[in-house]
Amino acid sequence: MTELPTTPEVGTGQVADAVTGNWVDRLAPAATRPYLRLSRADRPIGTWLLLLPCWWGLLLAMLHDGQARWEDLWIFVGCGIGAFLMRGAGCTWNDITDRGIDGAVARTASRPIPSGQVTTVQALLWAITQSLIAFTILLTFNVPAILLGVLSLLPVAIYPFAKRFTWWPQVFLGVAFNWGALLAWTAHTGRLEAPAVLLYLAGMAWTLFYDTIYAHQDTEDDALIGVKSTARLFGDNSPRWLAWFLVITVALMGFAIIGAVPRGEILMLVLCLAGPWAMGWHMMWQLRRLKTDDTERLLSLFRSNRDAGLIPVLFFAAALFA
Structure with missing residues (x-):
């Protein structure tokens, strides 16, 4: 997850910030590559960031109920497939x-539409196709989860426009990207x-943390074309803001755990609380390495949030089977 971008070779269609040596550029049939690039299949970090709150919600719901059912295995897998498809649909729409x-932005000029690899109509048909396949997976969940899934389309549709009218587009990304915490909890419990709401808010704070880091890559180009972001808003004060997002992430996840773990389950509670504690240390490590004028380091730190988000998953799973 720490590979750095390379300069795209002329005529290959490779995207500037793709993972070096990714499977799309190496193995996918040539005709499918522009569509897989639209879906960011060559940049898997976004799928992870969409998926991990789903797994947080599912595991914490299982701990809350004190039971694991066979259908939870399908929720676990279905969230993974759905995250890949809906991240792809959302990125295509974006x-x-x-x-x-x-x-007009150096990092994004090589993407399939501005580089002429696909037309806008082809991209729209691809977004619809991915959404419909994801919807068939959603239909296997319970009715409350299905309704939540359908409702999630609203923030997904709004997010790409947020940077045009607010300095806080990362909030809109957080609303969309952490919806899985609500959906997966509800898919298990039926309510x-x-x-789950506290976990969702913790995820939103985490999104503000990692996407502000990501947005610092484009501050100069964004300023020229008038695109807003928290990175531009915070400027040199970004480390201070990121520290607050770190604290809020850990605190809200901790409150979610306290509310979810049954009373008297001390070992379960301690193991679960170790998750946000360790995640917080990972985020602190990122903060200490932050250099807002080093684009390669910014991308590397952003991608490292896959590992940060996996930490609570591992501790929740350990608590479930302890």
């Missing part, structure tokens, strides 16, 4: 709406409860 902006 590229459609940003087609006039991406060509939405306070711990």
Whole structure:
């Protein structure tokens, strides 16, 4: 996850910030590559960041109920497939709406639409196809989870426009990217409860943390074309803001755990609370390495959040089977 971007070779269609040696550029049939690049299949970190809150929600719901059922295995797998598809659909929609902006930004000019690999109509059909396949997976969950899944389309649709009217587009990304915490909890329990909401808010704070780091890559280009972001808003004060997002992430996840773990389960509680504690230390490590003028380091730190988000998954799983 720490590979750094390479300069795209002329005529290959390779995207500037793709993972070096990714399977799309090496193995995928040539005709499928532009569509897989639209879906960011060559940059898997976004799928992880969408998926991990789902797994947080599912595991914490299982701990809350004190039981694991066979259908939870399908929720676990279904969330993975759905995250890949909906991240792909969302990124394709983002590229459609940003087609006039991406060509003016060095990091995004090589994306399939501005580089002429696909047309806008082809991209729209691809977004619809991915969404419909994801919807068939959603239909295997319970009715409350299905309704939540359908509702999630609203923030997904709005997010690409947020940077045009607010300095806080990362909030809109957080609303969309952490919806899985609500959905997976509800898919297990059949109801939405306070711990899931707290977990969702913790994920939003985490998104503000990692996507502000990511947005610092484009501050100069964004300033020229008038695109807003928390990175531009915070400027040199970003480390201070990121520290607050770190604290809020850990605190809210801790409150979610306290609300979810049954009373008297001391070992379970301690193991679960170790998750956000260790995640917080990982985020602190990122903060100490932060250099907002070093684009390679910014991308590397952003990608490292896969590992940060996996830490609570591991501790929740340990608590479930302890």
